[in-house]
Amino acid sequence: MQQWNLFLAFFRVGIFGYGGGPSSIPLVHNEVVKKYKWMSDDDFADVLALGNSLPGPIATKMAGYIGYRVSGLLGMINAVLATIIPTIILMILLLTFLNSFRDQPWVNGMTQAVVPVVGVMLAVLTYDFFKKANTNLGLILTILLGAASLLLIETAGIHPGLVIAALLIFALVRPMKQNDSAGPSKSKESS
Numbered sequence: 001m002q003q004w005n006l007f008l009a010f011f012r013v014g015i016f017g018y019g020g021g022p023s024s025i026p027l028v029h030n031e032v033v034k035k036y037k038w039m040s041d042d043d044f045a046d047v048l049a050l051g052n053s054l055p056g057p058i059a060t061k062m063a064g065y066i067g068y069r070v071s072g073l074l075g076m077i078n079a080v081l082a083t084i085i086p087t088i089i090l091m092i093l094l095l096t097f098l099n100s101f102r103d104q105p106w107v108n109g110m111t112q113a114v115v116p117v118v119g120v121m122l123a124v125l126t127y128d129f130f131k132k133a134n135t136n137l138g139l140i141l142t143i144l145l146g147a148a149s150l151l152l153i154e155t156a157g158i159h160p161g162l163v164i165a166a167l168l169i170f171a172l173v174r175p176m177k178q179n180d181s182a183g184p185s186k187s188k189e190s191s
Contacts, residue, residue, distance in 0.1 A: 002071050003078050005036060010063045010082035021058035028062050038070050059083050145170075 009031035017024035025048065032038050039047070051061040060083050067079025101107045133142040145167065152158045 003075065006067055006070055006075055006078050007082045009036060010067070010079045011086065013059060013063070014083045014086035017059055024059040025062075028059065028066075032066055038066065 010028075013024055013027045013031060017027055029044055033041055033044050047062060047065055048058075051058050051065070054061060060080055063079040063083040064076050068076035071078070098107055098111070130142065130146070133145070137145070149163050149167070152163050153160055
């Protein structure tokens with residue numbers, strides 16, 4: 001029965017979670033905290049915070065962890081499959097439909113009309129990331145890191161994953177240098 005409830009909870013998230021993470025998170029919360037009471041609000045907040053710090057779609061990460069917590073390895077597999085099955089089925093149906101009518105002008109126009117919308121969505125996302133980076137790193141460092149990343153990826157042809165790994169290492173090393181340099185100056189100020 002537990003496996004069935006786990007499947008139903010995350011299947012509903014997969015079906016109704018249009019728009020990705022932001023729309024899925026309240027659905028997961030409703031199923032996990034309110035309906036089935038598998039965890040508290042505080043536990044859910046911890047899972048959400050950790051899930052947001054890791055790469056990949058938030059709904060599948062949360063499904064995997066919560067499924068594992070509720071019912072072990074089988075629960076994890078069950079919850080992840082329940083989350084992704086609706087999307088897989090809808091993608092297959094939609095792409096099959098579009099492929100069968102691909103020579104029709106309205107299908108071509110429809111697929112071309114989506115491109116600017118996706119471009120705007122990516123531009124908004126880029127602007128949001130720039131604002132967050134500017135707040136945390138400062139304008140000059142944000143611009144330098146962004147320009148360096150662009151050059152490494154586009155001009156030098158370095159894989160984005162390697163650039164991200166280098167920036168993560170930079171982020172890990174950078175605070176240590178600030179703390180080391182901040183320590184002696186604070187002690188000098190207090191004396």
